[in-house]
Amino acid sequence: MIVNAWRVRATAEDFTLPPDGPPFDLQLLTVNRAEWLHEVGLEAGTPFLVSPVFEYDVVLNCFFQSPGMRMRAVSTQFGYARDLAAFLTFLWVSRRGRGWREATEEDHLAYLAWRRRDGDGPRTSGATWNREVAGVDAFYRWAVRAGHLPTSPIPQVARRPRVGAQLSRRTADEQRPATYARDAGTVRVEWLPPFSYRVWRDVGVRGFDVAGLPRLGFRARWAARNATFCDVMVRTGLRLAEQCALTVFEVPWWTPEAGAYVRFWLPQAVAKGSSSRWTYVPAAVLRDVDDYRRWDRAEVVAQAQAAGRYARWRRPWVAEEPGRPWARRVGSTSRVKVEHLGASERRLLLVEGPAGLEPAMLWLGEGGQPLSVSAWKEMFAASNRRCTAAGVLLACHAHMLRHTFAVVTLEQLQRGHLAALAEQHPRQREHYTRVFGDPLDWVRRRLGHRSVVTTLVYLHTLAELEMETRMALVPSGWDLPVDVVDETAAVA
Template sequence: MTEWQLFWVGDGGTPTPDSPGLLGRWSDLEVREQSLGLREGMPILVSPDGRVDPRLSAVLRHRDFMRKAEGTRETYAPSFRVFLTFLWRRGRNWDQATSADLEDWEDWRQRGEGNPSLIVGSTWKKELAALQLLYGIAKKLRFIAETPVVMRPVSLSNGMVVESPELAPGDVRNSCVKWLTPRAFRLWRDVGLAGLLPDGMERPEWPGRNDGRDVAFADFVYSSGLRRREAGTALTVELPELGARSYYSGWVGKAVAKRAGRFYYVSHAALQSVEVYQVSTRQAAIRRAQRAGSYERIPGLRVVEEVGRSRRVRWSEPDGRLREGHLNELTAAQRTRMFVRGEDGLEPAIVWLTETGMPMAYRSWTKTFERASDRCAAAGVKVFATPKMLRHSMALRVLVSLHHALDGRLGLSPSQRRLYEDAYGTVWTVVKDLLGHRSEETTRDIYLNPQELHQTGEKLQVARSGQGPTRTLPSCNLAA
């Protein structure tokens, strides 16, 4: 074997004495992990010769890495694995990397002849940030003398001087936002997920097994703007209660959000779509799993006993012990092992289930959306979508609606409004909070120009000084 392997603490649950094979001997695995300082959600890298370097594990459990958002850790860890594999094939261990190694790796990743999977500058920027963090921690812990990520001073427009990696890409766009108008979204959803023909008629050969679930998830994300992980790990007890309002507020737990827990808002129609899924497709999947006895075989299953008003949750462990925690602190992996007692037995607490009734991994939604877009293409419908596009769509709808509302109230024309842009700081603050961005500047950088395009219907021209001719950002299904 010539590749490093990546594993995650807690990824397979906690073995029990009844677990098959060797796992039954590791029923105290959780205790062993805790004694070593390993926490759930921490990556474990195993070298090609089957060894785990305790120094590398110390780097990966360091607070500078573990306090990163779960999604960031999930992105960085695979980058570690592929770079360490590259080093190993050069006869080097992870702590022997040099700046020359990193230069060769950057060249192979972006321009290597024969590389079947060349990456763009934005992807390399993320990989470089991951390696900068890895080796920065290793240097702080004195495991290495120097980091292979060479830094250089860069002067900003405001006169400040900051450190930036020498290998930082120079061709990264600040944003390339893709979105869907309501009409384009409905067309993509109906043809790609619901199995309808472009003219709205039912497709005779459509199996229709998971369309209720998939349509409900798409409606939920398009309305709320939640990230794939945030929406995909929602628990039934966290959903707003359906009533007679136009919009409902919900809460995203800190452990599954990118930065911090926050409120979100979802429309009555979208929440009703989720409710219909729960009492139909979801219940049918649960019944199948209950008849097969699937839930009782899940390692580390936790049964929710009580959820308090303050979002404190009490659950029972497989050994009967009672534990208590907060919904905000439940990770994505923990949520897949949370169950509640229904009328006919145990039921998953997580909203979205597979056809077999098991908790659905939130990453699976990317493939579901890809298949839906392929169906649209096969039907001659030129529209596609990703979970992130639905999130962007919500943000742009809110921006446009709020700006139009303020224009009408103040009697301003679009040209006059641009002169008084500072008066609309509250608009950007609202969208920032809904999206869970760290700063208003991030929201403006991503959505300012697309929002203007959405309002005027004109092509957005972005002049990049010193980088060639004026470029046009893609219309991204806007006119569909």
């Protein structure tokens, strides 16, 4: 970690106090902290930046309380915060301790050269650079509008409207960063064929050897839970943050009458981009989730209840009736639907269980506490390390499972769609398409994409996969044997 770096932190409702008490009367600062946050307009979980000398810049951090930022998803807010912190760290370390107010266009161009062209730099891709520029540009646009700066250090050019594009939101004279990369158009989708996924899961997550047998010495305490978590991701296309935020209210229990798939509603409050949608889970995977809830989860909940861990939660939300998804904050008189609670609020949600209060979050860790996104990322990293140690040349991350779902599902739907259309006459095909729609649009809805243009990348992946299959059929030698025709004999 860079010592002289800007750091990203999250606004908390409570301070963590030492077990022996603070050295001074810190309780005065923590009394009614939640009410104080509400009075000053701060939301718990909002990111803020701290300078390398541990200073809190009030003006700079007002950016994260601006309307444009507060309407964005929490993950997007933290993404902007990290990209802005990286640029400010560059100013501090490489531009002689310069602050955000003193940044110039030359500083931005120097940052571009280091990020993309410097032999000792990170050499980021065009897509990554464009994302970073967008975050820093959003901050400086806000600072100029708010009157904190006369101009932005990010050079601008007029945005050209795309041919055939609607001009309702993007006008011909709208500005955009002049340093946007031109090589960001090509997107390489990383995904695993089903067989490769099973090998990665069994070796990396379950701890099996390459022969598919349990490996001696592997601690398999949470292998079943982790494998089930991955199976849910790869069979539903949920994002990591979305799946981490699921509660027992969303995910139903499996029943014999359920059929091949069971669907549940992903609420808008935890869906990225407010893309609330139906999520379809295969019955076999849901049965594994039930086993986890019935055994592993129930065990850690019982241990946490016996240790009184949930009683020490400060001002939790409580759903007093298990069958009714309504919650009330301790100390408040108003009730809120669970589906309206965000991810950070769900981490503090308790529900009345058979033996008392327990977390409503579905995925719990060893201590019976809700698992964080970072904890699951570490699980993927550890699984990749096990594959490497076992000689399995496979690696996977959470979003790769989402790509896998999209590619495999689209291929299956496309094949069935074309087969059905081939057996029908034109009028039947038109009716079939109207009723069942386009496979690409169906996958778009499952992924929560706003535009089918975003989903097209998976169709391109299928086209590339088909081309690889066709190329494999091309003979290795181009000089094919040809029978020599005896023209004289032919004339005779």
